[in-house]
Amino acid sequence: MAEFRIAPDLVAAENDKRADALKSDYEALGATLARRGVDIEAVTKKVSEFFVAVPSWGVGTGGTRFARFPGTGEPRGIFDKLDDCAVIHQLTRATPTVSLHIPWDKADAKELKAKGDALGLGFDAMNSNTFSDAPGQAHSYKYGSLSHVDAATRAQAVEHNLECIEIGKAIGSKALTVWIGDGSNFPGQSNFTKAFERYLAAMAEIYKALPDDWRLFSEHKMYEPAFYSTVVQDWGTNYLIAQTLGPKAFCLVDLGHHAPNTNIEMIVARLIQFGKLGGFHFNDSKYGDDDLDAGAIEPYRLFLVFNELVEAEHRGVKGFHPAHMIDQSHNVTDPIESLISSANEIRRAYAQALIVDRKALADYQDSNDALMASETLKRAYRADVEPILAEARRSTGGAIDPVAAYRASGYRRQVAGERPASAAGSGGII
Numbered sequence: 001m002a003e004f005r006i007a008p009d010l011v012a013a014e015n016d017k018r019a020d021a022l023k024s025d026y027e028a029l030g031a032t033l034a035r036r037g038v039d040i041e042a043v044t045k046k047v048s049e050f051f052v053a054v055p056s057w058g059v060g061t062g063g064t065r066f067a068r069f070p071g072t073g074e075p076r077g078i079f080d081k082l083d084d085c086a087v088i089h090q091l092t093r094a095t096p097t098v099s100l101h102i103p104w105d106k107a108d109a110k111e112l113k114a115k116g117d118a119l120g121l122g123f124d125a126m127n128s129n130t131f132s133d134a135p136g137q138a139h140s141y142k143y144g145s146l147s148h149v150d151a152a153t154r155a156q157a158v159e160h161n162l163e164c165i166e167i168g169k170a171i172g173s174k175a176l177t178v179w180i181g182d183g184s185n186f187p188g189q190s191n192f193t194k195a196f197e198r199y200l201a202a203m204a205e206i207y208k209a210l211p212d213d214w215r216l217f218s219e220h221k222m223y224e225p226a227f228y229s230t231v232v233q234d235w236g237t238n239y240l241i242a243q244t245l246g247p248k249a250f251c252l253v254d255l256g257h258h259a260p261n262t263n264i265e266m267i268v269a270r271l272i273q274f275g276k277l278g279g280f281h282f283n284d285s286k287y288g289d290d291d292l293d294a295g296a297i298e299p300y301r302l303f304l305v306f307n308e309l310v311e312a313e314h315r316g317v318k319g320f321h322p323a324h325m326i327d328q329s330h331n332v333t334d335p336i337e338s339l340i341s342s343a344n345e346i347r348r349a350y351a352q353a354l355i356v357d358r359k360a361l362a363d364y365q366d367s368n369d370a371l372m373a374s375e376t377l378k379r380a381y382r383a384d385v386e387p388i389l390a391e392a393r394r395s396t397g398g399a400i401d402p403v404a405a406y407r408a409s410g411y412r413r414q415v416a417g418e419r420p421a422s423a424a425g426s427g428g429i430i
Helices: 008-035 040-048 078-092 109-119 151-171 192-208 235-245 264-273 299-315 335-354 358-366 370-382 386-395 402-409 411-418
Strands: 097-099 126-128 175-178 215-219 249-254 277-282 323-326
Touching (some): 040 335, 078 109, 078 402, 078 411, 192 215, 235 249, 264 277, 264 299, 323 335, 335 370, 335 386, 335 402
Parallel strands (some): 215 249
């Protein structure tokens, strides 16, 4: 039996306040969907079985490159982070796994596994860090890591990724996500071709160390911290990497790592078509790599991405099982509340995509009826599926209104009394 950081009786009491309203709303939505030929129970079951990993780093307060303003009760280390992640899953029943970041979360693997087991949490993809320097490392990543001109620096970065694999094997992870900040800030600073050759060679060493049942996710990012060029700058380069490395290599799509107005859902469709979609880092963006809460800025785009995912599921695409992870920076909100909200918004987009009339959509596409094809998508998007999300949570032991239950629990006040306050004024981190 998993430990609960919030008393189950409190969650039950909060649910009792809202049970009658949910029953009424759920029945009304069920009748509406039934007229469209949609079984609400089938949709609710699918939603209740859809999970997304929370990032260990996401439960701490983020920041910008100018400053970071810590919140109260911030986790002191990975074990506090896991406690906070357990609260999110307890209330949403949507986040049973945690994605770790090494060396930030480095600890004894047996203790990590025991803590996860006690809280009812598993571990998703491991994340390596060669975009910043760790205390005591021999070679700096100021001018790159896996693509660095210095062989010793590249070897150090490779060794770090191999260490992440070993930790992951011990705690039950099955994937490694590699994102690097390598690139250049000035024209002529770096030889594009040589840098990419060095990167591919270093990644090949990491790939060789993967267990047979693991996957390697490479992540593209158009800029930051390098602003003139980035070694893995877009989905095309990412696809080349996955194709070059082999069948265990896949592309990871972070929704914020694209130029404004990029058609991300089409990128997703292309990667699905050619068998190289590994998974997602969900967040949202207004201007660039903002790492805002999922669905906070462009919820319709999130829905359109899920429309492609459900379309692939509907077609029965072979070997289709993308990883779903959140990657956000919470600068002005309680991180737990933001992650609760994001998990809910991700499930919302999935539920909306599930009720798209696939046959009608295909018919309109085949007859070049652009307006009605668009309206078919909008009809599903405009549906208020909140009763489905709430029932999926309630029926699996979660909270009908998870943010309200969290606030009623006083969890933030409790941990604020247990955890020393963080010093303000530090540079921004995530």
